[in-house]
Amino acid sequence: MSLLRTAFIKPESVLSLDLPQWSQLIRHARRANVLARLGFYLKTAGILEKIPAQPLLHIKSSLTFAKAFECSLQWEIHCIEAALKPLDIPLVFLKGSAYYVAGNSAAKGRIFSDIDILVPENRLLEVEVALINAGWITSTLDPYDQKYYRQWMHEIPPMRHLRRQTSIDVHHNILPKTCKFSPDANKLLANTVQIPGTNAWVLAPEDRILHSATHLFNGGEFEQGFRDLSDLDLLLKEFASQENFWTQLRYRAEVLNQQTALCYALRYTNKILNTPIPPEILNNAANRRNAKLSLFFLDLLFVSALQPGYGCHNNPWTEIARFCLFVRSHWLKMPVSLLLPHLLKKSLKQMNKLIA
Amino acid sequence: MLKNYTVDLPPNGWVWFRFWEDECVVFHELSGQIHLIAEMGAFLLKLISEQPYTRSQLLAHFVNSFELSIDFNLEEFLDKLIIEYQNLGLLTVTENS
Amino acid sequence: MKLSASSRKSIVQSLAGKGLSLRIGSFNIRLRSSVGAVADHLICLYGAFNILDGLDFIDFNVAINPPLSLRRYLRPQVNFSFDGYFPFKPLPYAQAPAFFEWGLNWCIASHSNQFLIIHAAAVELNGQAFIFAGIPGSGKSTLSAAMVCRGWRLLSDEMTLLCLSDGLAYPVPRPVSLKNQSLDIIRQFSPDAIIGSIVNDTLKGTVGHMRPPDSSVERSATPALPTKVIFPKYKQGSQTELAPLSKAKALLKLAENCFNYSALGKEGFDGLGRLCDATDCYDFSYSNLDEAIALFTELAS
Numbered sequence: 001m002s003l004l005r006t007a008f009i010k011p012e013s014v015l016s017l018d019l020p021q022w023s024q025l026i027r028h029a030r031r032a033n034v035l036a037r038l039g040f041y042l043k044t045a046g047i048l049e050k051i052p053a054q055p056l057l058h059i060k061s062s063l064t065f066a067k068a069f070e071c072s073l074q075w076e077i078h079c080i081e082a083a084l085k086p087l088d089i090p091l092v093f094l095k096g097s098a099y100y101v102a103g104n105s106a107a108k109g110r111i112f113s114d115i116d117i118l119v120p121e122n123r124l125l126e127v128e129v130a131l132i133n134a135g136w137i138t139s140t141l142d143p144y145d146q147k148y149y150r151q152w153m154h155e156i157p158p159m160r161h162l163r164r165q166t167s168i169d170v171h172h173n174i175l176p177k178t179c180k181f182s183p184d185a186n187k188l189l190a191n192t193v194q195i196p197g198t199n200a201w202v203l204a205p206e207d208r209i210l211h212s213a214t215h216l217f218n219g220g221e222f223e224q225g226f227r228d229l230s231d232l233d234l235l236l237k238e239f240a241s242q243e244n245f246w247t248q249l250r251y252r253a254e255v256l257n258q259q260t261a262l263c264y265a266l267r268y269t270n271k272i273l274n275t276p277i278p279p280e281i282l283n284n285a286a287n288r289r290n291a292k293l294s295l296f297f298l299d300l301l302f303v304s305a306l307q308p309g310y311g312c313h314n315n316p317w318t319e320i321a322r323f324c325l326f327v328r329s330h331w332l333k334m335p336v337s338l339l340l341p342h343l344l345k346k347s348l349k350q351m352n353k354l355i356a
Numbered sequence: 357m358l359k360n361y362t363v364d365l366p367p368n369g370w371v372w373f374r375f376w377e378d379e380c381v382v383f384h385e386l387s388g389q390i391h392l393i394a395e396m397g398a399f400l401l402k403l404i405s406e407q408p409y410t411r412s413q414l415l416a417h418f419v420n421s422f423e424l425s426i427d428f429n430l431e432e433f434l435d436k437l438i439i440e441y442q443n444l445g446l447l448t449v450t451e452n453s
Numbered sequence: 454m455k456l457s458a459s460s461r462k463s464i465v466q467s468l469a470g471k472g473l474s475l476r477i478g479s480f481n482i483r484l485r486s487s488v489g490a491v492a493d494h495l496i497c498l499y500g501a502f503n504i505l506d507g508l509d510f511i512d513f514n515v516a517i518n519p520p521l522s523l524r525r526y527l528r529p530q531v532n533f534s535f536d537g538y539f540p541f542k543p544l545p546y547a548q549a550p551a552f553f554e555w556g557l558n559w560c561i562a563s564h565s566n567q568f569l570i571i572h573a574a575a576v577e578l579n580g581q582a583f584i585f586a587g588i589p590g591s592g593k594s595t596l597s598a599a600m601v602c603r604g605w606r607l608l609s610d611e612m613t614l615l616c617l618s619d620g621l622a623y624p625v626p627r628p629v630s631l632k633n634q635s636l637d638i639i640r641q642f643s644p645d646a647i648i649g650s651i652v653n654d655t656l657k658g659t660v661g662h663m664r665p666p667d668s669s670v671e672r673s674a675t676p677a678l679p680t681k682v683i684f685p686k687y688k689q690g691s692q693t694e695l696a697p698l699s700k701a702k703a704l705l706k707l708a709e710n711c712f713n714y715s716a717l718g719k720e721g722f723d724g725l726g727r728l729c730d731a732t733d734c735y736d737f738s739y740s741n742l743d744e745a746i747a748l749f750t751e752l753a754s
Contacts, residue, residue: 023511030564031536054481054510061566068388068718075386372719374726379701383722388715390722392705 004028004308007038008230009274011045022055032226032308035059036066036109066109073100076115076166081199083134087126090201092118092192094171094211098202099231101195106212106234110227114158114167118203120189121172128156128170136161136168152178174211181218183256191252205239206252213265214258217302226308232265233273246281268302360452363438364408371446373405384445391444396422397437404447411435457500465492472514474505478609478625478673480561481509484553485516488531490650494550497649498628498662501670513560517553519546535560548652551660554630558611561625562712568614568623569724570712575608575622575679576600578753582622582677584613584732585685586710589657592687592739595635598663599742600749602643607669608677612712617724620731621676626669628662636661642742681752682707682734693744696736703734 003025006013017025029035039059042048048059077097084091093100094116099107119127132138136159141149149157154173160166173185188211191204203211212235216228239245253262266282269275365371370385380398382391393401396418403409403417411434418430441447456464456475467473472485473495486492516534520543529546532539533556540559544552562570573586574597585593594610601607608622610629615622628649631639636659639646647664682703683695698706704725708714714721739745 019508019510023514027511027514027536031538052510054512057567058512058564061564064566064718064720065716068716071386071718072388072715075388078386372722374701374704374722374729376700376729379699381701381704381726383719385719385722388718390705390708392701394701 002028002308004032004034004038004226005272008034008041008233011041012047014042015047015050019052019054022052026055026058028308030058030062033111033224034109034227034230034308035062036111037227037230038109039063039066040109063109066111069111070100072166073097073115076164077101077200079134079161079164080115080117080131080168083136084127084130085199087123087130089119089123089127090192090194091199092189092201092203094118094174094203095215098208099235101198101200102202102208104208104235105238106231108234110231114169116155116169116171118171118174118185118188121185124156124170124172128159131159131168131170135163139167152176154182175214175218179218181214181257181260183258187255204252205235205242206245206249207256209235209239209249209265210253210256210258210262214261217261217264222305225306229269229272229306233269233275236266236269236275236277240276246278250281250284264298264302267299268306271299271303272306358411358449358451360411361438361449362408362410362452363404363414364448364450365404366445366448373401375402375405382446387445389444391446396433397441400434400437401441401446410452454504455500456495456502456504459504461492461496464496465489468492468495471507472516474507474509474511475499476503476505476673477557477627478614479623480512480565480625481505482513482515482557482560483511485518486549486553487518488546488549490547490549491517491553494553494649494662497647498664501665501667513557513564515553515556515560517549517556544655548655550650551652551655551662554628554662557627561614562612563716565614566713566716567618568616569714569717569721569728571613571615571707572611572710572712573613574610574629575613575677576605577608577622577677578605578750580677581680581753582608583681583683583749583753584622584679585683586613586707587684587686588710589632592635592685594629594631595638595687596685596739596742596745598629598631598635598639598646599642600746601629601663601666601669602639602646603746603750606672606677607665615679615724615728616676617717617720619676620678620724620727622679623676624669624673626665626673628664631661631663633658638742639663679728679732681749682728682732683737684735686736686738687740688738689740691738691740693739693741693748694737695748698734698736700729700734704729 003017003021007025014025026035029038035058039048039062042051042059048056081091096107096110096112097115099110138157139160141157146157149155154176155169155171159168159170173182174188175182188203188207191207192201193204194201202208209232212228212232216225216232249262253259266277270277270282372383372385374381375398378395378398380393380401382393382401399421400414403414414434415430418434424430438447438449442449464473468484468486468491472483474481474483514536517531520530520532530543531546531549531552532543533541533552535556541556571584571586573584574593575582575584576597585597587593597607597610607626607629609625610627613622614625631648636648636651640648649662649664651659651661653659684698684706707725707728711721717724
């Protein structure tokens with residue numbers, strides 16, 4: 001098992017590492033964008049000051065950065081709230097920014113570049129205009145990409161603030177319209193919760209988990225796969241103590257058409273990060289995928305793709321698995337009649353770049 | 357513009373100062389912005405960094421500390437300065453009843 | 454063991470194999486490269502640095518290698534990789550040694566938040582560290598290279614590492630980067646200076662690196678207390694002029710020249726504040742290196 005996985009499952013295990021192992025652990029954690037989160041684990045376990053001085057510097061360096069990052073995040077959220085205040089809509093944060101405003105442990109040591117918000121689809125235009133008025137612009141995308149986004153995606157093209165260079169993704173759903181798992185966004189919005197004393201809203205705890213799951217397992221991008229899996233692990237652990245949590249989680253998965261994503265989330269957090277999940281829930285999830293053979297292959301793919309250590313020139317299998325899952329995610333997002341023209345168009349654009 | 361207000365630091369303590377002689381550097385921790393402020397602006401911030409002041413108290417301090425020319429409109433100057441710093445998030449203004 | 458004690462063959466072998474590990478200031482780096490010019494660069498400029506054995510902690514794992522693509526046969530290029538990924542676009546093959554220096558600058562500047570990292574050169578005499586900060590082209594590297602040729606200790610070129618906990622400047626006495634006319638100025642000023650291979654047509658123009666004095670490398674573990682912050686400006690034909698700069702203005706200028714200021718938040722602001730409290734700050738214009746060095750040597754006595 002990789003050092004990083006072991007460190008996440010059992011932080012005390014790092015105390016027995018030698019220096020070359022520490023080099024590897026720091027390198028992998030940095031590469032998987034979880035160095036600050038590792039720091040948070042070691043701090044919580046009360047062993048931060050017991051680790052050797054050299055790796056400690058790197059961990060503290062990333063914790064320092066994470067602290068400054070939280071400040072800038074808070075400011076960015078403040079600016080977005082100010083920009084959208086006149087519209088009088090509940091401002092629903094998603095993913096990293098949601099974990100932060102809700103004070104979830106999944107926000108700890110989580111460094112990310114975009115803030116994601118969810119707004120009702122019929123208010124999308126007003127939101128976009130309000131953001132433009134407050135200094136955000138739509139990133140330069142060619143007309144094809146623009147059209148692709150607006151016609152098929154669950155978000156408008158990413159917007160960037162001219163002065164602060166920060167980025168915001170405005171969603172009206174959590175999956176593209178074309179994806180067969182796409183839920184009814186109104187059911188998500190109807191279930192949001194307000195952060196006391198603020199104008200910030202987040203998805204209900206179960207929905208937050210389901211969104212995280214569907215983003216990871218249907219998103220096709222595994223660059224941050226290990227980090228995202230760790231988010232799920234932290235969210236599941238945090239909410240597990242709530243009354244009826246597991247029943248409610250399954251119920252919401254059904255309502256939102258996310259049973260498959262949930263099945264994967266439970267299976268792979270448990271397999272890779274030993275997340276405690278009641279056996280009946282886990283078995284139930286596995287049985288849903290009754291085709292044992294396909295589960296066998298998915299295990300091969302996901303367990304590889306979600307490994308930390310990507311790109312550390314020792315695991316070509318991870319890259320192959322990630323590629324297969326990338327294609328799979330497109331398969332899920334679009335019917336073939338759309339997918340083929342899209343991939344063709346994309347590859348033609350790449351060719352043009354090469355020739356130009 | 358209000359004529360009867362109290363000026364204070366922002367409530368969450370996100371603003372940090374360094375004073376040297378008649379200059380001041382202010383760091384707004386949330387936005388990460390840093391401002392160099394001289395003379396009367398620095399004088400104002402020095403006062404506010406110690407305790408809240410009302411508009412009339414501030415005016416009195418300025419009159420006592422600077423040799424102002426007769427045609428200098430101190431009230432207008434102070435009001436403008438305070439709005440500017442408020443917009444930068446360096447201080448808060450509350451109206452007095 | 455010092456790098457100069459190794460044969461070229463064993464250096465090339467290490468670089469092409471598991472990598473060559475070097476102690477550079479407070480950092481341990483491991484470099485892999487199949488590019489011969491990188492080995493020559495190390496032999497020419499890093500001779501006084503210590504090679505580490507396999508049991509040390511490695512702060513930065515970097516590699517300079519050609520990309521695996523057809524292009525290598527058309528227009529050869531090299532990539533800089535860190536932790537196995539590529540933070541930069543490839544550069545022409547001939548720039549490999551300079552790419553190593555720039556890439557390592559980036560590694561240090563973006564992963565060492567125990568330091569406030571200022572875009573500045575730092576040199577030391579009589580226990581006093583002088584920090585020369587300013588935009589590229591202000592002549593800070595030329596000035597510090599010349600001072601180093603006259604017996605000042607090189608703490609660092611390109612970046613000053615100011616430790617946030619003790620306020621001291623920590624050495625990373627790597628080769629001094631000289632650009633365009635600075636190369637000739639230093640060659641004339643100090644004919645003994647060892648300058649590595651020259652690369653033309655980089656984004657920064659013509660670039661070469663000057664070997665740090667062995668004595669500076671040997672004292673890599675000893676930090677120094679900053680006493681002066683100086684913003685130099687080379688202006689042809691100008692008088693040597695040192696003009697006091699207010700601490701508030703100096704702080705602002707330093708913040709503008711900081712690599713990791715936004716990553717440090719308040720700690721960075723406090724660190725700069727303490728630095729300005731503890732030092733005298735100046736704007737400095739010059740054209741005559743001998744006069745400049747005489748002035749600073751006087752200031753440090």
